[in-house]
Amino acid sequence: MATQARPxxxxxxxxxxxxxxxxxxxxxxxxxxxxxxTPLPRTPSFVMGVTGHRGVVLPVVDLLRFLSKGEARIGxxxxxxxxxxxxxxxxxxxxxxxxxxxxxxxDILPPPxxxxxxxxxxxxxxxxxxTQEAINLLNFTKLLQTARxxxxxx
Amino acid sequence: MSLETPNEKPAGKPRAGKKPAASKAGxxxxxAASPYKPVTDxxxxxxxxxLQTRVPREILSGEAAELGHLLNQVLEQFAAxxxxxxxxxxxxxxxxxxxxxxxxEGDLSRWNTTTEDPQLGPLLEGFGKVIETLRTFVxxxxxxxxxxxxxxxxxxxxxxxxxxxxxxxxxAIHETTATMEELKHASAQIAExxxxxARVAEETLGAARAGRGAIGEFIQAxxxxxxxxxxxxxxxxxxxxxxERIGTVVEVIDEIADRSDLLALNAALEGSRAGEAGKGFxxxxxxxxxxxxxxxxxxxxxxxxxxxxxxxxxxxxGAADASKSATESGEKLGAVAAQAVExxxxxxxxxxxAARVINLATQQQRTATEQVVAxxxxxxxxxxxxxxxxxxxxxxxxxxxxxxxxxxxxIKRFKAD
Numbered sequence: 268m269a270t271q272a273r274p275x276x277x278x279x280x281x282x283x284x285x286x287x288x289x290x291x292x293x294x295x296x297x298x299x300x301x302x303x304x305t306p307l308p309r310t311p312s313f314v315m316g317v318t319g320h321r322g323v324v325l326p327v328v329d330l331l332r333f334l335s336k337g338e339a340r341i342g343x344x345x346x347x348x349x350x351x352x353x354x355x356x357x358x359x360x361x362x363x364x365x366x367x368x369x370x371x372x373x374d375i376l377p378p379p380x381x382x383x384x385x386x387x388x389x390x391x392x393x394x395x396x397x398t399q400e401a402i403n404l405l406n407f408t409k410l411l412q413t414a415r416x417x418x419x420x421x
Numbered sequence: 422m423s424l425e426t427p428n429e430k431p432a433g434k435p436r437a438g439k440k441p442a443a444s445k446a447g448x449x450x451x452x453a454a455s456p457y458k459p460v461t462d463x464x465x466x467x468x469x470x471x472l473q474t475r476v477p478r479e480i481l482s483g484e485a486a487e488l489g490h491l492l493n494q495v496l497e498q499f500a501a502x503x504x505x506x507x508x509x510x511x512x513x514x515x516x517x518x519x520x521x522x523x524x525x526e527g528d529l530s531r532w533n534t535t536t537e538d539p540q541l542g543p544l545l546e547g548f549g550k551v552i553e554t555l556r557t558f559v560x561x562x563x564x565x566x567x568x569x570x571x572x573x574x575x576x577x578x579x580x581x582x583x584x585x586x587x588x589x590x591x592x593a594i595h596e597t598t599a600t601m602e603e604l605k606h607a608s609a610q611i612a613e614x615x616x617x618x619a620r621v622a623e624e625t626l627g628a629a630r631a632g633r634g635a636i637g638e639f640i641q642a643x644x645x646x647x648x649x650x651x652x653x654x655x656x657x658x659x660x661x662x663x664x665e666r667i668g669t670v671v672e673v674i675d676e677i678a679d680r681s682d683l684l685a686l687n688a689a690l691e692g693s694r695a696g697e698a699g700k701g702f703x704x705x706x707x708x709x710x711x712x713x714x715x716x717x718x719x720x721x722x723x724x725x726x727x728x729x730x731x732x733x734x735x736x737x738x739g740a741a742d743a744s745k746s747a748t749e750s751g752e753k754l755g756a757v758a759a760q761a762v763e764x765x766x767x768x769x770x771x772x773x774x775a776a777r778v779i780n781l782a783t784q785q786q787r788t789a790t791e792q793v794v795a796x797x798x799x800x801x802x803x804x805x806x807x808x809x810x811x812x813x814x815x816x817x818x819x820x821x822x823x824x825x826x827x828x829x830x831x832i833k834r835f836k837a838d
Binding site: 346 | 686687703
């Protein structure tokens with residue numbers, strides 16, 4: 268009843284560096300441990316390398332570099348989630364997985380105007396409420412497209 | 422002279438005796454024969470004391486004249502003898518006067534009386550010899566008196582000196598006696614002190630013995646502590662190993678929890694993809710994930726605790742090591758202390774013995790001092806008597822000197838030369 272009255276969207280929420288990000292859960296296939304990465308030459312800096320997963324070669328993206336917010340470090344607890352958009356699949360580095368969260372659509376605020384490069388890939392922002400902190404919700408499809416374009420343009 | 426006079430007198434007397442007889446006869450015959458009357462008168466006059474009377478020769482004749490002439494001759498001789506007698510008496514008087522003066526004035530040098538009388542000569546010569554002897558005596562006495570005076574002076578000086586020194590000696594002896602008294606008191610004090618020293622040394626000896634026992638116990642305790650410390654170090658090493666083991670176990674648990682977390686996350690994603698049907702599944706998976714996270718939190722805490730325990734055991738091991746070395750040095754110190762106490766024991770023993778010896782010696786000294794004090798008292802007594810005697814001797818010597826002076830004075834009155 269309430270769900271019908273207040274439509275919700277499920278996001279896969281994680282933290283990388285100082286950023287708290289959310290990705291729509293339909294774009295996430297599964298979560299892995301970040302194993303050994305094979306560096307790939309002639310790629311943009313945000314591509315950390317490739318790794319094999321279920322017989323598929325998976326490029327691994329560092330969102331911090333992509334959004335120009337620093338750079339990620341791979342540790343024993345670092346996670347890698349497999350993001351999918353259409354036919355494109357990529358691994359994304361996450362320091363910590365916060366979990367799946369159902370967020371009412373009405374709570375999603377538009378991204379701030381006049382933002383930097385990150386702002387164009389945002390669906391919106393969930394403001395902090397109670398113990399929950401603000402999370403930037405990413406437009407993963409657009410982000411993946413931009414990434415492909417940048418990789419190819421090179 | 423004296424011998425001659427009696428000879429002469431009897432010679433005269435018979436004549437005189439004859440004369441009275443003749444005068445008696447004359448007187449008897451006077452009325453008859455007056456021619457003898459002048460003779461008789463002359464005889465009467467001589468008898469009356471007039472020795473100058475002579476018989477007048479012109480009135481006599483015959484036998485009477487011859488008798489008168491003889492009588493006159495007798496009277497003449499008698500007068501001459503009388504005169505000689507007077508001269509001799511005068512010379513004897515002179516000699517006697519001279520002797521008296523000599524004795525009164527003591528001037529023996531003035532004796533030079535001489536005489537022409539051959540009868541008096543030997544007498545005066547005898548007197549002269551006597552005077553000469555007297556002179557020699559006086560000279561010798563004078564000399565002796567002078568010597569006596571100087572000797573008496575010397576005796577007086579010596580006696581005075583003796584008296585002074587005797588007085589000084591008495592004072593010194595008195596002082597010595599006082600000093601000996603003080604010495605006696607001091608030795609009594611020393612004896613007392615030595616006694617208390619011996620007593621204290623005895624107490625110290627007991628205390629040192631107790632200290633020796635305590636140090637022995639201390640060393641034993643130290644050894645116990647050291648062995649205990651070794652045991653503690655062993656236990657700490659074991660604890661450390663166990664903790665390491667716990668760490669590996671916790672690592673395994675951590676790994677499992679991590680995998681569980683991942684599995685739960687993927688299960689939630691699967692549930693999400695199943696749509697409305699997988700909703701419950703998703704909730705369970707989320708719950709499982711929370712459990713896994715709880716486990717991870719707990720293992721993190723355990724890891725922290727293990728780190729702390731590791732630090733604590735390291736500190737404990739260090740402390741055990743320090744305790745070991747401390748107990749070792751404590752044992753060494755105990756050994757040193759034991760040695761020191763042994764030294765103290767022997768020293769105190771010696772002190773005790775020495776104090777006892779001192780006590781004994783001072784007691785002997787005290788008795789000896791008492792004897793000395795007694796002897797000193799006797800000596801003081803004797804010295805007092807000596808002083809008294811020397812005072813008397815000085816008095817006597819002074820008197821002697823006076824007497825010698827007086828004797829010399831007296832002798833001076835006799836001039837010998």
